[in-house]
């Protein structure tokens with residue numbers, strides 16, 4: 001039997017009273033994939049995860065796992081394990097008791113539980129902490145304990161809801177790499193909720209971007225970064241995200257803040273058209289001619305810097321080397337490679 005599940009959501013609608021949290025979600029997660037659900041707060045990610053877990057009933061649509069309709073199956077019947085942001089460990093039980101709890105619930109013999117607990121704890125490097133209670137663990141160790149409890153039943157689907165959000169920045173980086181390694185070695189399918197796009201970009205094979213209860217784009221992190229499908233996705237992905245400026249597209253190029261700039265062939269409109277021009281901070285440069293801008297302030301990160309500029313009353317960010325050699329208040333011009341230009345229809349927000 002495959003250790004990983006294929007998961008499909010078909011036309012999922014979820015309402016809370018008169019509020020619709022999910023407006024018809026369609027999604028397929030392939031066996032063994034590390035799949036991220038990414039989106040701003042309140043966009044419906046956790047609701048989707050809870051529906052996968054069987055913790056939340058749907059108002060319409062189907063949940064299908066390995067070809068079987070599990071829409072109305074109880075959580076215990078789904079072969080899934082969930083790790084929450086809060087870890088949800090039992091404070092009065094030892095680490096071993098916590099990890100073994102799901103096995104105890106299904107009536108496994110104590111000796112077998114002991115073996116399984118030791119194996120799971122070893123996989124996340126907490127084999128030496130089995131006799132402690134959660135209150136005697138660091139945040140990172142508690143998180144590993146929650147992971148061990150999730151993997152002890154060898155589920156086919158791993159559901160993770162912001163599992164790293166309680167860790168400090170450094171531990172978070174280390175743990176996300178380990179989590180990825182663990183998921184690979186177990187061969188289990190994982191669905192991972194996060195509002196942190198950098199986290200999603202670095203761990204996920206593919207991801208779905210949620211906005212207001214809808215999935216607006218599905219793809220690899222690279223695809224979504226390179227070709228955001230809407231202005232909203234463009235404004236959400238990237239650190240810092242893409243600069244977006246109102247512009248007018250015509251056969252001659254794109255008119256922005258009084259400057260006419262080149263865009264890639266194929267983008268040219270036959271008539272003038274109102275658009276949003278998107279350029280990533282790393283694709284902008286200071287040039288002798290181009291979009292007029294004024295330097296506001298510079299954020300220096302040691303090995304790189306972000307130059308904050310003003311273009312027609314709007315903040316624009318440019319990624320530069322360690323010493324951009326610019327002064328606050330200085331007037332400059334901005335240019336970009338036509339290949340770095342993203343164009344979106346101003347009215348619909350859709351990528352052109």
Ligand code: ATP
Pocket residue numbers: 016019021039040041042043044045046047048195
């Ligand atoms: P976050 O990153 O903040 O956790 P999310 O994308 O996971 O956000 P959900 O928790 O899925 O968002 O919530 C989606 C929407 O549904 C939100 O607007 C939320 O307020 C609403 N919602 C969730 N649960 C309930 C409930 N029990 N009753 C009413 N509204 C709810």
